[in-house]
Amino acid sequence: MAEPTLVDIHTGVDAVFRAEAGRILATLIRLLGDFDPAEDAMHDAFSAALQRWPAEGVPANPRAWLVSTARFKAIDAIRRRARFEAAQADIADTLHGVEPVAAAGDDELPDDRLKLIFTCCHPALAPEARAALTLREVCGLTTEEIARAFLTTVPTIAQRIVRAKAKIRDERLPYQVPAGPELPERLGAVLAVVYLLFNEGYSASSGPSLTRADLSAEAIRLGRVLLELLPEPEVVGLVALMLLHESRRAARISAGGELVLLEQQDRSAWNHTFIREGIALVERALATRRFGPYTLQAAIAAVHAGAGTPEATDWRQICALYAALLAMSPSPVIELNRAAAVAMHEGPAAGLALIDAIVARGELRDYHLVHSARADLLRRLGRREEARAAYTQANALVKSAPENAFIEKRLRELG
């Protein structure tokens, strides 16, 4: 066996960072009582790993090694500063008194990642900053990777993160899992960030590629961490929803890079491992009778996933689930989806009437899916000219290349 090369060690340290940074940072924030020194100490510990692991070998428990090294680095940093600011000396002494991190069996330590997730998704932070901060602090992505994922510049993301961290520090945002009546609302903000990440990866809002699998994978990973730490029904429902959507990824895009609708997808290309897990989670969430909108959306996705052919789809059940979802969280987008389900169950005319009612209220007029859904129903009703006008409107509103190609193909088919 060859000795691990320097490149292997670098790759290994990077993999440990991706897998463990969130957990290590969370523990250090608890030990040091402050966000910034904890992050410095963690980075210093990873630098030390790069320097020492090639010679000393990778420790048996890398996380425990990193936490303990980071703690000593933090004490060092305070000491060094204390040479100039003598008044600070007692802080280092206090820190030295902190209970030592067990070298082994650190799994007994409380998992602090949940606190970190709640801090990163705090409602006091700007919504776009919450996603960037969570990806960096909890998932261990670099600023550069986050910028690529959101198709924006690195300094823009860096600024968001700098501002968010300054806000956490200056406003002393609590580092804790909220309890009691505060929990559902705060959990809602956390789940919204996870779902935003997933959607950004599932259906990229702009750019040449229709999906960005890495972001969806991070969202699912984060969802699983939440599920492990806080198995509330809506967490279960959200993970189910993401798995069921993700199961269709390979079938959603044709070999030529075009969008393939659910009806035309090759169902044998769906990921049936994800589907089985997703359906089991939906059933678990529904059984609690405390479920919310994520669980209902997952239940709808589960009905689709359970149908071997498009014709076998239980549209009656899907219509009922949409009605329940609409009653729980009224939104014109959900109304639009319900209209599409009604069109399948009762015919295109019934669906079209529901969509026209939404548009008549003045809602969703600039939402391309309204126009493409209308166009599709008009086409099925044989109203060709109106269908053409609706597709043209949809095409003007779309910003993603594969979606444009899809609409243009439909326009050509109308003749």
Next chain:
Amino acid sequence: MKYICLGYADPTLFASASEAEMNSMMDSCFVYDDQLRANGHFKGGEALQPPNTAMTLRYTNGKVVATDGPFAETKEQLGGIMILEARDLNHAVELISKHPGTKFGPWEIRPAADLGEMMQQSEARRHKGGKPRG
């Protein structure tokens, strides 16, 4: 990842500081540099002598002309460069924002560009038609 950090300073600030102030400023900088070094972040760097010691070479009308001083007359002049090893841009920002040198003037942080591929392409261009290598 490597970041090149350019530290700017207003030279008149140094002229007006007392000796004790200067010493304290410099000491705090060196202490922080040592800390960066100890943690593997400081990959190299040099302080620069004042701008009036500089020569500028410029290609003008087909030949290289040497002039005194730096390119532009601005209040803040480049005082030193540092090659910093950091995980990402936010990590570099954190490390440099604690540098006492930020009190003297702005710092510019730029990721080092990897020209490896460009150099390979250039090499291929230069040896095209000539004797193939390797």
